[in-house]
Amino acid sequence: MSASASPAAAAAAPSPKRGAISIRGITRIFAGSVPAVDHVDLEIHAGEFFTLLGPSGCGKTTLLRMIAGFETPDEGKILISGRDMEDVPAHKRAVNTVFQSYALFPHLNVEQNIGFGLRMKGVKTPERKKRVDAIMEMLQIGQFATRSAAQLSGGQRQRVALARALVNEPEVVLLDEPLSALDAKLRNELQIELLRMQKRLGMTFIFVTHDQHEALVMSDRIGVMSKGKLEQVGPVLDVYEKPKNVFVAEFLGLSNIWPITSSGAHSAASPIGELSIDAPLNGANMAMIRPEKIWIYNDTAAPKDRANLFFGTVREAIYMGAATQYRIELAGGHSVLAFDTNNQATERSWRPGEKVAVELKPDNIMLISP
């Protein structure tokens, strides 16, 4: 395998898969401002549904725009399918974007909008028509082919925008909060549709959103961003269950977080009292537990021999259909947030003022950094 200069050998060299993205030390600083994206390293695998999640202004859209080629990084490299994108302008990248505002051309009809990219690439009419028709059928928008974008509803426009990207068979599809302008029902529908298209076509999807629920539902992996930096990258389950720090824990779902200090090999002091923990602190100084991992008992029926059993009073009970969210004030005055599913609503529901006990099982307590 040593360097023979023949072209055949070069072609046979292991090349990164089509649609894989390497982001290396990418930084973007807008004039007179803090870095929008700050030395981000990220590997996105070919064919995965990757979500960049974060609050507005965290740099996720800037990162996406650099992949698309609309922004030029001040530092670092972006490789798409193994090729360095430094000198490749937006119109030459095998990447297509679905814009938040749809960005459909108002002077073109649906069919012409979808066929635009193929037309620019010089795909001849019969072939172009075939591909446009196929994608319109796949997304069920064939009946709108000759309408103008202005005559479509939000959901229909988003389908057209998606079709316009997918029809080019790009290596990577970039989606910039594509569903944020839609109502909840349509949004759920399109989430499922997007996922189905992605699995069917096997393209890499990079999805930008500030909606943690959307991120959890759709992604294979999530990258959580804050202030231009990636806080944590990993499979959905890991990021939710084992957040690295307070930001990630709080951004993805609800959580109870307390500062802790070590008080023994398997115990830590916290504001609510002594906590039994499974693992040594290892530098962590926060304890986090998700509300749905807390067990609630009537105070008389509580298993008093268990570890981390705390007594308190229900202060708030918010019925949410499938579950009820409780705020329970413990003896020391601190509150705990707990969920309980309503599968046995009559036997296991508590009203404000009722005395209860909560159990925080040691293996459900995550040790995190601030």
Next chain:
Amino acid sequence: MSATAQTEQEIEAGRQRLRLWVTSGPGLVWIMIFLLIPSAVLLGIAFFSADDYGAPVLPFSVQPFQQVAGYSLLGWDPGNITIFLRSLGQAGIATLVSAALSYPLVFFILSRPEALRPLLLLFIVLPSWTNQVVRTYAWLELLGPNAPVSWVAHLLHAVPPDLGLAPGSFAVTTGLAYNYLPYMIVPLYASAEKLDWTLVEAGRDLYASGVRLFWHAVFPQTLPGLLSGIIFVAIPAFGDYVVPQLLGGDKALMIGSLIANQFTETPDWPYGAALTIIMLVFTGMGLVGFRILTRKLGGAEEATI
């Protein structure tokens, strides 16, 4: 109860009528005195005969209109048609030139910091605050026989030696384009300022660049401004008097000068009036035709004045 409500409504309606008359009254009077009445007089004069001094006299006659069409005692002469077509051509080329100059200028201004833009726009509009005659004379100097621009033209054999680029058709087109450029830039700027740059990004994302990107993603969005600009430039350029008078010489006579001549040098009021009426009719037809075109192109509501 309902009777009171009705009276109140009537009083309110009365107030609104009054307000309408008070606010629009001065404008209406103005239009009446300076547009409608003179136009009616002009229309009337066009159907009179001319006396030896060119003043309108009875009997009524359609001879002025025959004159406009080119018929006289000496038979038919294509002179007027030539002048009409030349005016159309000069105005058309001047409009094209001003549009071609406006696009880069507008996007240059838009590429500057926001605080600087009003100032740059002001620089474009500023010259039109000075007298048109003065500005046009300046062009006569610039394009005249002994000016550097004409030397270059000589070297390129574009004009014969001893002659300059002015007076002549070239000078008229240049003068018209220069004079009406701000009227193209301002509406074009207004629509370019509202440009949805996401569409430009969408174009780039879908493999368009350069001319094709401009044509598909920028041009359609600026069309309303361009169409307004075309109207603002083409119509006054078509009937312009000062520019062809100063820069045209004898060979580049335009319709504005022709009309002016009928009231000054070789007076013939009825003929001049008929020329004016015909010019107005053609301009009106042009506007209507343009509106229909604009509607077809769609979404260009700004161009429908």
